[in-house]
Amino acid sequence: MTIRTLAWGILLAATTSVWSPPAHADAVEPKVAATSIKVEHVRIESAKPYAEVRAALEKLVPRFDDRIRVLLQYGEIGRVKVELEKVQGSAGLVIFSVAPHGDWVQILGQKQNAAQFVTGNVLIATQMTSRNAAAGLYAPLRIMLYETAAGTAVLKYDRPSDLFGQYGNREVTEIAGSLDRKIFDVLVTAAH
Template sequence: MAGTIDIQKIQVEHVTIRSGKDFDVVRSNLESIVPRIDDGIFTLLRYREAARALRELEALPALSIFGFRDHGAAVQVAGLQRQAIQYDIGNPLTATKMTRHRISAGLYAPIRVLLREDGDGVAFEYDRPISTFGQFADPEVDEVARMLDKDLQAVLESAAS
């Protein structure tokens, strides 16, 4: 028998940043501005090398790409031709600044960002961190989420322009 199930409605702010540039140019811009995270950090943590991992985390840029999924390729099974890549973007140290207060904040870290091209052109889409993390009503989490909002919007606008 299952335990108690709680359901809460939250209001999420969705952001779309449009670009007049070609999909491949915007993708290249993003991937040059936001580097892939070095998986060695997670190896250090797995082997309990927390002090060394912390030093390496502190040296990271504000945002890194954790991974990506090519949704455009996936919709080919439906006979469609689309360009759409979903990125996981964040910073492990930033995430721990929130999860140390509310472990449930880990549900939204890293942030999912979609770069897509369709009839409306090329655009980034994501849900504002302050609105997703805001459900926890924790001032410490909100403060970090506001900075994450600012950093994420800045890099995406830069990649789109």
């Protein structure tokens, strides 16, 4: 049994634990910790077809403009903030990428409409990560959209304030609360 396999087994067996492999004279071993958190998982079922809900979501939440990164590289911070506000529009969110999970089931000889949207708000994310860098694990957020057997759409996501609340930082959790509202509102609107 390898140390990695042993470590994984110990992590799975404990709700909250810290494990350090045996020390070697020539190396400092990493400490591994695992903590369970409670997360509210939100499911929004639409009576509308998948394609219609996807089109509505993509209309409500624009794509991120990578040219904004060039402004950042040149230190044009004022312009970066203006462009971020502009691109996020009224939803206050952008789509950074779309992972077409449904396309991949073709490997199994199947077809499915399903996509994961990596979505967020750069200005909100930086407020959280500046207070706790680990918050970057959940910024940006994931939204899953898929088609049911009946041909309707389902949207799923994990509530941001629960994901970010695990860090025990009141400011980070409050900031994430604004994402709770933004994500919920835009998804219900797309599903309606």
